[in-house]
Amino acid sequence: MAAVQNGSPRKRLDIVVVGGGLVGSLEALYLAKRGHRVRLYEYREDIRKSPQARGRSINLALSIRGRKALRDVGLEDHMVKKHGIPMTGRRIHRTDGSTYVIPYDSRTNQCIYSVGRNYLNSLLLQESERYENVERHFNHKLIEANLRKGTLKFQKTDTNQDVDVNADLIIGADGAFSAVRKAMMKQPLFDYSQTYIEHGYLELCIPADESGGFQMPANYLHIWPRGEFMMIALPNQDCSWTVTLFMPFTNFQNLDTEDKLIEFFEKYFPDSIPLIGKKKLIEDFFIGKPSPLVAVKCRPYHVANKALLIGDAAHAVVPFYGQGMNAGFEDCTLLDQLFQKHKDDLVSILEEFSKTRWQDTFAISDLAMYNYIEMRDLVTRPSYRVRKAMDDIVFWLLPNFWVPLYNSVTFSTMPYSQCVKNRQWQDKVLKITLLFLGAVVLTGVWMRRNNVV
Amino acid sequence: MAAVQNGSPRKRLDIVVVGGGLVGSLEALYLAKRGHRVRLYEYREDIRKSPQARGRSINLALSIRGRKALRDVGLEDHMVKKHGIPMTGRRIHRTDGSTYVIPYDSRTNQCIYSVGRNYLNSLLLQESERYENVERHFNHKLIEANLRKGTLKFQKTDTNQDVDVNADLIIGADGAFSAVRKAMMKQPLFDYSQTYIEHGYLELCIPADESGGFQMPANYLHIWPRGEFMMIALPNQDCSWTVTLFMPFTNFQNLDTEDKLIEFFEKYFPDSIPLIGKKKLIEDFFIGKPSPLVAVKCRPYHVANKALLIGDAAHAVVPFYGQGMNAGFEDCTLLDQLFQKHKDDLVSILEEFSKTRWQDTFAISDLAMYNYIEMRDLVTRPSYRVRKAMDDIVFWLLPNFWVPLYNSVTFSTMPYSQCVKNRQWQDKVLKITLLFLGAVVLTGVWMRRNNVV
Numbered sequence: 054m055a056a057v058q059n060g061s062p063r064k065r066l067d068i069v070v071v072g073g074g075l076v077g078s079l080e081a082l083y084l085a086k087r088g089h090r091v092r093l094y095e096y097r098e099d100i101r102k103s104p105q106a107r108g109r110s111i112n113l114a115l116s117i118r119g120r121k122a123l124r125d126v127g128l129e130d131h132m133v134k135k136h137g138i139p140m141t142g143r144r145i146h147r148t149d150g151s152t153y154v155i156p157y158d159s160r161t162n163q164c165i166y167s168v169g170r171n172y173l174n175s176l177l178l179q180e181s182e183r184y185e186n187v188e189r190h191f192n193h194k195l196i197e198a199n200l201r202k203g204t205l206k207f208q209k210t211d212t213n214q215d216v217d218v219n220a221d222l223i224i225g226a227d228g229a230f231s232a233v234r235k236a237m238m239k240q241p242l243f244d245y246s247q248t249y250i251e252h253g254y255l256e257l258c259i260p261a262d263e264s265g266g267f268q269m270p271a272n273y274l275h276i277w278p279r280g281e282f283m284m285i286a287l288p289n290q291d292c293s294w295t296v297t298l299f300m301p302f303t304n305f306q307n308l309d310t311e312d313k314l315i316e317f318f319e320k321y322f323p324d325s326i327p328l329i330g331k332k333k334l335i336e337d338f339f340i341g342k343p344s345p346l347v348a349v350k351c352r353p354y355h356v357a358n359k360a361l362l363i364g365d366a367a368h369a370v371v372p373f374y375g376q377g378m379n380a381g382f383e384d385c386t387l388l389d390q391l392f393q394k395h396k397d398d399l400v401s402i403l404e405e406f407s408k409t410r411w412q413d414t415f416a417i418s419d420l421a422m423y424n425y426i427e428m429r430d431l432v433t434r435p436s437y438r439v440r441k442a443m444d445d446i447v448f449w450l451l452p453n454f455w456v457p458l459y460n461s462v463t464f465s466t467m468p469y470s471q472c473v474k475n476r477q478w479q480d481k482v483l484k485i486t487l488l489f490l491g492a493v494v495l496t497g498v499w500m501r502r503n504n505v506v
Numbered sequence: 507m508a509a510v511q512n513g514s515p516r517k518r519l520d521i522v523v524v525g526g527g528l529v530g531s532l533e534a535l536y537l538a539k540r541g542h543r544v545r546l547y548e549y550r551e552d553i554r555k556s557p558q559a560r561g562r563s564i565n566l567a568l569s570i571r572g573r574k575a576l577r578d579v580g581l582e583d584h585m586v587k588k589h590g591i592p593m594t595g596r597r598i599h600r601t602d603g604s605t606y607v608i609p610y611d612s613r614t615n616q617c618i619y620s621v622g623r624n625y626l627n628s629l630l631l632q633e634s635e636r637y638e639n640v641e642r643h644f645n646h647k648l649i650e651a652n653l654r655k656g657t658l659k660f661q662k663t664d665t666n667q668d669v670d671v672n673a674d675l676i677i678g679a680d681g682a683f684s685a686v687r688k689a690m691m692k693q694p695l696f697d698y699s700q701t702y703i704e705h706g707y708l709e710l711c712i713p714a715d716e717s718g719g720f721q722m723p724a725n726y727l728h729i730w731p732r733g734e735f736m737m738i739a740l741p742n743q744d745c746s747w748t749v750t751l752f753m754p755f756t757n758f759q760n761l762d763t764e765d766k767l768i769e770f771f772e773k774y775f776p777d778s779i780p781l782i783g784k785k786k787l788i789e790d791f792f793i794g795k796p797s798p799l800v801a802v803k804c805r806p807y808h809v810a811n812k813a814l815l816i817g818d819a820a821h822a823v824v825p826f827y828g829q830g831m832n833a834g835f836e837d838c839t840l841l842d843q844l845f846q847k848h849k850d851d852l853v854s855i856l857e858e859f860s861k862t863r864w865q866d867t868f869a870i871s872d873l874a875m876y877n878y879i880e881m882r883d884l885v886t887r888p889s890y891r892v893r894k895a896m897d898d899i900v901f902w903l904l905p906n907f908w909v910p911l912y913n914s915v916t917f918s919t920m921p922y923s924q925c926v927k928n929r930q931w932q933d934k935v936l937k938i939t940l941l942f943l944g945a946v947v948l949t950g951v952w953m954r955r956n957n958v959v
Binding site: 247 | 697699
């Protein structure tokens with residue numbers, strides 16, 4: 054049995070985690086380490102036994118906030134060193150097939166890691182087997198919840214049997230379409246928003262080459278930015294690439310014949326056709342259906358001392374900052390710190406989590422929305438590259454004083470809202486500096502022309 | 507039987523309106539005039555038989571958009587001339603009990619009208635009795651809806667009997683907590699937000715004086731602006747006043763004894779105590795519970811050619827611009843124009859309504875949020891009064907060219923989003939003018955000082 058953290062809790066709490074995805078199974082580990090009784094209920098069957106489920110991304114970008122959480126539960130080294138594929142920058146594909154690299158961190162070469170969702174989820178579940186205070190229940194669909202009372206009713210999807218459950222605390226980690234959150238919406242004064250973007254996504258695949266190696270340089274996040282739409286690719290352990298095409302739904306609808314599809318790819322992504330394979334491209338494109346992308350914001354995250362939302366259930370974000378999983382994992386880390394700080398007193402823990410977390414999750418949600426425009430459009434513009442160059446120079450000169458936005462979000466644990474404030478301050482400084490320099494230059498030109506010198 | 511509009515529709519549609527409040531019963535009249543079959547289902551009992559329901563405001567401000575709709579169904583004169591009480595401006599109460607007036611429209615003396623919710627609702631329902639193509643069903647609670655199929659299931663609240671209903675079109679006019687909208691939320695790509703403000707409201711009453719007259723000058727909306735909170739009063743037909751206290755919930759909670767309440771009123775609203783009566787104030791304050799205020803935004807408003815949201819169900823707003831009912835009534839007017847334009851073709855009507863209406867309802871929602879700050883705080887500041895004076899002067903000089911925001915919202919049918927754009931443009935003009943005047947004055951002063959003249 055794995056080690057329980059120093060000092061047993063004041064009271065062994067009976068905690069139910071709804072949702073056995075990435076965030077739910079990580080949270081179970083954190084709570085298990087604190088010595089509480091944890092029951093994990095998952096709607097789907099055990100991912101360790103089932104093939105890849107459709108409709109969820111296959112791989113993800115793990116960065117510092119996610120790594121910190123994995124470190125806390127003893128899994129960082131395994132994920133990063135053994136499984137993750139480092140990506141050191143964005144590799145931009147032009148329409149002529151040529152590419153160039155925008156490094157994430159030219160100063161200290163920090164990188165993000167491409168990890169498999171299923172692999173990581175399985176690893177977290179497997180790790181929980183080492184704690185005898187964790188139970189796992191799969192094929193359990195939440196059908197009723199009384200959050201104030203701490204009671205839940207599940208239906209077993211294999212036998213249709215109902216199961217009633219009581220808990221000291223219910224943690225809803227059941228994703229963007231959370232059933233726990235749906236129950237929470239009945240609470241008065243619960244703010245909620247769901248916003249769909251007009252773009253959908255569809256996954257394609259670049260297989261390994263004949264010798265089983267990567268067909269493209271492996272240590273990059275590849276991007277084909279095309280203004281209104283874009284394609285990206287993340288490397289997999291088996292040397293294949295998961296390719297994702299993001300595009301307005303109307304554009305997807307227009308590509309309704311094989312000819313139109315190939316014409317479209319030949320125009321915008323010609324270098325990808327031989328990599329994916331024309332036949333496979335047509336097959337995967339027309340089998341798949343573009344999935345919608347939703348951003349969810351809500352608050353507060355808790356009901357009394359009985360229920361709490363974390364992860365996508367609390368703050369689903371669009372995927373363009375690569376922070377969805379990282380933000381969810383950070384929820385677990387922060388929650389663990391609050392358990393420590395308030396000595397397992399649920400009233401204080403849940404209240405403080407609700408009061409302090411939303412500013413940061415709202416901030417990363419807005420950043421992710423904005424980053425979509427950056428990734429598919431701005432990244433190709435000179436103004437973007439000038440700004441990035443200025444950022445990099447000052448960062449290189451004054452690394453503690455000036456951290457660019459992407460770096461503070463991805464390679465630091467600075468609160469997301471603080472990252473945004475930093476950027477606003479940096480924008481002001483650069484603006485004033487440029488105005489000042491502009492004024493100096495103009496004065497100089499004027500003085501020369503008028504022979505004042 | 508009342509007259510049906512010129513030209514029978516291409517097809518007599520079978521339309522169900524869910525919600526028999528102000529907007530639902532007005533919509534029923536519009537549709538009845540077009541010759542369609544209308545069935546109106548209302549959760550509560552017939553308002554014409556029941557006493558005032560708690561939890562909804564007693565009186566409302568009727569302005570031009572609401573009047574236009576009442577005119578269309580032949581009820582404007584009755585409501586405005588016989589029942590409505592004109593309010594020509596805001597009458598601001600200082601803490602020393604003195605008052606001053608800010609007229610709504612000093613140029614042409616347009617005014618808004620205080621009308622009773624129950625009276626207006628009853629009148630609309632009564633009017634619908636004149637159409638034999640309208641059925642009214644009270645005590646029907648919507649419990650299930652399949653909007654794509656156009657099927658609804660109601661439960662009769664008196665007999666618990668289930669009633670199944672089919673329709674060509676379902677119109678959800680069932681208010682801020684709409685059950686039709688709840689069904690619509692299951693549609694993919696449905697954007698939705700609900701935002702509670704941290705202030706609640708509580709209604710009090712200033713009765714008529716001993717001779718049955720008004721205790722305060724009648725033709726005003728009275729406001730006691732106090733920064734973080736405020737109180738307002740609207741006149742009723744029986745010469746009483748409905749007084750509404752808006753305040754953060756935490757402030758309400760702090761007033762937990764009679765002494766604290768009276769001390770609070772003596773400090774902030776001393777002139778209101780003899781008007782309300784100390785005993786009645788204590789009674790009403792502690793019987794009542796502050797109600798929350800929510801703003802709801804969503805889109806699209808329709809499902810295929812089968813279902814549509816209007817009124818608060820589509821866009822509940824906070825009450826601070828006095829436009830909630832007016833915006834809902836305007837929905838009905840615009841919808842009627844679309845029925846006319848598209849000759850009762852539901853696909854085109856619903857699509858165009860969804861596509862064109864949200865910009866305006868989002869705009870009035872944001873304006874109403876902003877106006878709360880204006881009413882309780884800004885209105886007392888010199889900067890506000892200077893700006894208002896400037897607005898009024900230019901409006902007086904150039905009435906067609908320069909319409910102040912409040913006037914365009916309240917006394918014109920300009921789309922709400924256009925009102926906001928106008929204001930942004932006016933702000934820019936005033937800013938540039940002031941900068942220019944400032945530069946002229948500074949130059950003049952400098953020239954005089956340096957004897958350049």
